[in-house]
Amino acid sequence: MIQAWSVDDVRAAEERAMAQLPDGELMQRAATGLAQVVAARLPDDTSTQPLVVALVGGGNNGGDALWALAHLADLVGEPLDLVAVLTSEHRHEEGLRAARRAEVEIVDATRGGSKGGSKARRRSKALDHAVEALAVADVVLDGVLGIGGRPGLPDLVTELLEAIGADAHVIAVDVPSGVDPMGEIVGGAGVFADETVTFGCAKPVHVLGTASRCGMLTVVDIGLDLGRDHASASAARTAPAAERVDHDDVAALWPVPGPEDDKYSRGVVGVVAGGEVYTGAPLLSVTAAVCAGAGMVRYVGPPGPTQLVRAEVPEAVHGTGRVQAWVVGPGLDAHPHSWDQLGLAQVEAARRALDSELPCLVDAGGLDLLDGPRTHAGARTLLTPHAGELARLLARLDPEASGLDRERVVVEPLRWARRAADLLRATVLLKGSTTYVVPPPASGLAVRAQADAPAWAGTAGSGDVLAGLAGTLLAAGLDPVDAGSLAALVHGVAAHDANPGGPVRALEIAQQVPRTVARLLARAAEVG
Secondary structure, eight states, X not given: OEEEOOHHHHHHHHHHHHHHSOTTHHHHXXXXXXXXXXXXXXXXXXXXXXXXXXXXXXXXXXXXXXXXXXXXHHHSSSOOEEEEEEOSSSOOHHHHHHHHHTTOEEEETTTTOOOSSOTTOOOOHHHHHHHHHHXXXXXXXXXXXXXXXOSXXXXXXXXXXXXXXXXXXXXXXXXOTTSOTTSOSOOSSOOOOSEEEEESSBOXXXXXXXXXXXXXXXXXXXXXXXXXXXXXXXXXXXXXXXEEOOGGGHHHHSOOOOTTOOHHHHOEEEEXXXXXXXXXXXXXXXXXXXXXXXXXXXXXXXXXXXXXXXXXXXXXXXXXXXXXXXXXOTTXXXXXXXXXXXXXXXXXXXXXXXXXXXXXXXXXXXXXXXXXXXXXXXXOXXXXXXXXXXXXXXXXXXXXXXXXXXXXXXXXXXXXXXXXXXXXXXXXXXXXXXEEEEOOGGGOOOEEEEOOSOGGGOSTTHHHHHHHHHHHHHXXXXXXXXXXXXXXXXXXXXXXXXXTTSOOOHHHHHHHHHHHHHHHHHHHHHHO
């Protein structure tokens, strides 16, 4: 599992380390590790002299980049062209002196150049030279902003980034500049790196929805102790702020039956979904549950979808009965007309499930049935909205979210998912290109984020498959955070496995799940 710590916890760990080390030692460890990574990324072709250009900001991030250039000159046993482009009037003077001693070319792009937004502004020779160097660089270091940075970039930096050649390998130093280090705000101007070299531990930006901007993540060990807080050596462990489940975690989390298990001990999942309008949703959810290894699947619904499920999923049973968890809402019309007796009966079955003490996954139409936390406060609940559904849910239930729309949720997904988790005392799985699994803030658990699915998986019915998959894990006894994050991972990997590199149907994702799970379990056995 990839774990990431908050900016405040990282800074506290750095302060503890610096108090026990010689001055500057921590930066030297970071810069040396960064230089080693850069050396490994230099082109193999020795017919031309490699060119490394660093965009250098004014803080410690810029110092890391300058010292890395200085170390690189000694580390690589062949001539290099090294250029440091200064992007701030504030400088890390010690790093700058080290770079000059190593004969790094210093280009001050701030002189006579880019202030204001006019395209006709006068350009300095230094800026022109920086642009030319970036266009042909083999490796570009982004050392502009670190963990103290905010979203967005100065105009000068944006102009320099636009000059980087297509073949350059862009390495972000610690975090990509312009991206929120805490990963709370998504989008906006910022670096898209091929690789990020971070120090000590991953930060939330590396695991949450901004992770796509980081490229490959390389963590350099600089001796930070993030295991404990700064109160005392015997204090409780400092908890990570964000996590991501990876392929090697599947074997530890997936409910594998033993020889004494039967259909009830493996978990029976009940599905209240669909109706006479949306008949496909229950088929997809039930198929996914069966394919995920549920001991038994019960479907509760009107004749149309029931007939379809009977024909396509003969393993499913029908009607109410003993279950260990419920999936409520895929394709469900929460507000049928008064004359629609079948629809009213379906909604009543959904309400009974929500009023029970059993774990519930609540999706789509089921979200419209929620007016607050479930009746049984201890009942485990996993909500699975997409951004539009989350916006509608909060706008309906939370006066502070009046007028909330999908776009605001997309920009600040964690803020609004946390609000819903707190308001409804539930874990919220917010679906999207990055899927967030957000427990209630009072739980103290880390938020998780999964981005395992190809873009092809963003298709009608894909969420219904995820609901059946996650509901099966709830029925098997997993808590909502593990059930949601594990389901999101397997769903994404199955979508890739079903047709690598090409379009995929939602039903194909469900049908691929058994083979994907088997492969991931076998992977763990091979590694072991």
